[in-house]
Amino acid sequence: MRTIILSIITALFFSIHTNAQTLNNEISKEGQTPYLLGKIDKSGLEGENYASWFTKNHKDYQPNTSITSTIASELKSYSITLFMGTWCGDSKKEVPRLYKVLEASNFPMDQLTVVALSSQPGMYKQSPQHEEAGLNIHRVPTVIFYKDGKEVNRIVEHPVKTFEEDIQNIITVNDYKSNYQIVTAVDKLLKKKGAKGLKKKSDKLLKTFEGKVTSMYELNTYGRILYSTNRTNEAIEVFTLNTKLFPNEPRAYMSLANTLGVSNKKEEAIKVLEEAIKILPDNEDLKKNLETIKSN
Numbered sequence: 001m002r003t004i005i006l007s008i009i010t011a012l013f014f015s016i017h018t019n020a021q022t023l024n025n026e027i028s029k030e031g032q033t034p035y036l037l038g039k040i041d042k043s044g045l046e047g048e049n050y051a052s053w054f055t056k057n058h059k060d061y062q063p064n065t066s067i068t069s070t071i072a073s074e075l076k077s078y079s080i081t082l083f084m085g086t087w088c089g090d091s092k093k094e095v096p097r098l099y100k101v102l103e104a105s106n107f108p109m110d111q112l113t114v115v116a117l118s119s120q121p122g123m124y125k126q127s128p129q130h131e132e133a134g135l136n137i138h139r140v141p142t143v144i145f146y147k148d149g150k151e152v153n154r155i156v157e158h159p160v161k162t163f164e165e166d167i168q169n170i171i172t173v174n175d176y177k178s179n180y181q182i183v184t185a186v187d188k189l190l191k192k193k194g195a196k197g198l199k200k201k202s203d204k205l206l207k208t209f210e211g212k213v214t215s216m217y218e219l220n221t222y223g224r225i226l227y228s229t230n231r232t233n234e235a236i237e238v239f240t241l242n243t244k245l246f247p248n249e250p251r252a253y254m255s256l257a258n259t260l261g262v263s264n265k266k267e268e269a270i271k272v273l274e275e276a277i278k279i280l281p282d283n284e285d286l287k288k289n290l291e292t293i294k295s296n
Contacts, residue, residue: 025128027118035086036116038128042099042109044116050086057096067164068104074171075102077147079111083132084141087119090157091141098143101163124228133229136187138222139180145170156180182209183222186238195233202241209245216246220255232263243272250276250283261293269293 024044028034034049045054082098084091102112115131117140118124125137135144139157145167146152152170156178159166169176178184185205189198213219219242226235239256246252253276260269273290280286 033087037118038116040114040116045095053092054096057093058100061097061100063101063104064162064164065104067168068101071164071168071171072105075105075107075167078152078171079146081113081115081144081146082141083115083117083137085117085119088140094141094158098163101167122228125225136183138183138225154178180218182213182218186219186222186241190234195237198234198237198241202244205241206244213245216242216249216252219245220252223255227259232259235259236263247279250280250286253286254289257289257293261296266293
């Protein structure tokens with residue numbers, strides 16, 4: 001019995017020790033800027049490679065205390081998951097501010113989970129344990145609010161107003177709409193109907209969002225996430241929709257054509273670029289892209 005108990009204690013010790021080691025894991029390679037990857041906390045962000053931006057931006061931000069005092073009580077009934085990148089400019093700006101607002105609201109930090117994502121090819125906006133899987137994390141930072149285990153709402157990339165005001169809306173009336181609503185709509189449609197469903201609904205989406213999407217990068221970045229997580233057919237439909245929303249953007253066509261090309265759909269890729277050159281006959285990037293695909 002004593003041997004069994006000692007074995008259990010030893011296993012628990014090593015389990016706890018291993019888990020402790022995984023927090024604030026730093027990736028440091030020669031010639032590259034170090035970055036945090038996986039679950040982290042504030043102490044990781046205050047480390048020597050991140051304090052230059054975290055500490056300064058945290059100190060400089062002054063929350064609206066009239067709002068933080070108002071939201072403090074109700075906010076405690078939520079849990080929050082934050083996805084960020086220590087390599088990301090928006091994360092460097094917004095994450096210290098979020099921490100400052102949560103601290104001013106006396107939010108229990110054991111109810112905050114922070115996950116640092118990668119920017120590396122093959123792991124783009126992913127973590128080693130894939131906490132982001134299935135959550136439509138296409139921009140960082142993304143702040144997800146949960147109550148009773150269910151997502152209530154999220155703040156994507158940056159607040160619509162301020163963190164204080166956005167959070168107040170989310171935990172009260174909750175008619176809050178985050179940035180990148182077209183991605184939200186497309187993601188929901190893909191989950192329900194798949195790539196074929198998106199193709200059928202593309203005209204309706206065009207009517208709904210035409211003139212309301214600020215940049216072709218909204219869907220382009222989302223399409224990259226889909227492709228990097230082996231959802232290639234869905235990525236192709238997203239890139240196709242993007243060419244319709246932004247018919248004068250060469251990069252929209254190239255993203256579609258290149259994805260078709262690496263998916264053994266060379267003839268379709270060539271057709272996309274040839275049609276794009278008819279619309280934008282003076283664009284050299286399109287012509288070079290076409291030559292590359294033809295030669296492969």
